[in-house]
Amino acid sequence: MKMNRRTLLCNAVKLAVVGAVGANLSKAYASAEDAMKKIGEFAGGAAPTEGRISLKAPEIAENGNTVPISFEVDSPMTEDDFVESVMIVAEGNPLPGVATFHFSSASGTCRASTRMRLAKTQRVVAIAKMNDGSVFTDARDIKVTIGGCGG
């Protein structure tokens, strides 16, 4: 292969990009693993299925310090059939846990909203646990322009 100045420069850039992406991925992966562990503990062995819960969040969050987020779970919320708790997990934050909401039949509906911090662009997962032990999940990717965990 003929190596001139241009290809050399080009390859150097490629290497740098691969390196940067690789480092970034491995960091995100460790945190995603923590998040998976947290989800597993919360689900208590049940396999989460998609549906019934819908998570609402902006596609692009300009300020990671306050990202509005809300969710709603499709449930009659009666004495025998209600949502016990909902956990929000941010896979790319230094600590994956965001909040755990506990509901009761007196809640009427299973709906809540709050504002959260996001360190960087990442995936946010909501997991709902019903009183019969079944677990439902939904996730959103949120782009963050300015991270919200300070430096």
Place this chain on the structure above:
Amino acid sequence: MAAKPRLKVPKSAAAGEVITIKSLISHKMESGQRKDKKTGDLIPRKIINKFSCEFNGKPVFSCDIDPAISANPYLEFTARIDEAGTFKFTWVDDDGTVIEAEKDIALS
């Protein structure tokens, strides 16, 4: 600093109606991740770690809060009203301070 909560609860509701409650409390929610810019030391965590809402002594809604909740934590949730009564709201700080507030609701 004693934080003063702000609450939005309707004054009255029909029996069986589901109402929306909004709550906000002034709090820095120091995450424990930030560093002091001068010394480089970590600023210790100090957040509201628990919020709960009771109606006539029965639990309606509660929330375990992690440092990823924004400063001045805002929570919006719902409650079904079957009788007139009093809502009791409680916020628990990391340092053990408990902030309480109450709101009455009548049947219409």
